[in-house]
Amino acid sequence: MVCTAVSLAGLMVPSVLLGQTAASPAPAATANPLSAEVQGRYAQVKGFIIKSAEDMPAENYPFKPTPDIRTFARVVNHVTEAQNRSCGALNGAGATAKPAPPETADKATIVDALKASFAECDKAYGALTDATMAEMVQAGPAKRSRLGIAWGNVSHDNEQYATLALYMRLKGIVPPSSEK
Numbered sequence: 001m002v003c004t005a006v007s008l009a010g011l012m013v014p015s016v017l018l019g020q021t022a023a024s025p026a027p028a029a030t031a032n033p034l035s036a037e038v039q040g041r042y043a044q045v046k047g048f049i050i051k052s053a054e055d056m057p058a059e060n061y062p063f064k065p066t067p068d069i070r071t072f073a074r075v076v077n078h079v080t081e082a083q084n085r086s087c088g089a090l091n092g093a094g095a096t097a098k099p100a101p102p103e104t105a106d107k108a109t110i111v112d113a114l115k116a117s118f119a120e121c122d123k124a125y126g127a128l129t130d131a132t133m134a135e136m137v138q139a140g141p142a143k144r145s146r147l148g149i150a151w152g153n154v155s156h157d158n159e160q161y162a163t164l165a166l167y168m169r170l171k172g173i174v175p176p177s178s179e180k
Helices: 001-020 033-055 072-090 107-126 146-170
Strands: 136-139 142-145
Touching: 001 136, 001 146, 033 072, 033 146, 072 107, 072 136, 072 146, 107 146, 136 146
Parallel strands: none
Antiparallel strands: 136 142
């Protein structure tokens, strides 16, 4: 918990300091600036991951750069499973994961499951407010803050997006975050 708080503080301080420069426009006023920041980062990575899953051709879903790592399909399914656990906990359903389809399923089935996990997360992130972020919720065997779960999910999604982007580059496809 202390480690999470220290890490969060380390992430927030540069953002606050950057917002104080004379060249930066004033941030838009919002009743929930902290939760709005978490929601914004979630929305960004959500777009990147969904577009990656949609842009990768179906024939490349079994692709893995080396024999000892996950296929593209498995990485997408991993995002699905992790989001079902994290956002399920935020939505009060506990951290019980809905199973993802097998990595050998067709692309449409895998993408549909991914989108369903994002729909679960949309509810969770949409309900966050600055006042509720400090609430403790059951997440598996432990209780965690809503903020910790939400930022943890965003961080995990960014890690997995980096993997998806690398796989796309190896197949000659420009990842969403690099498109013009």
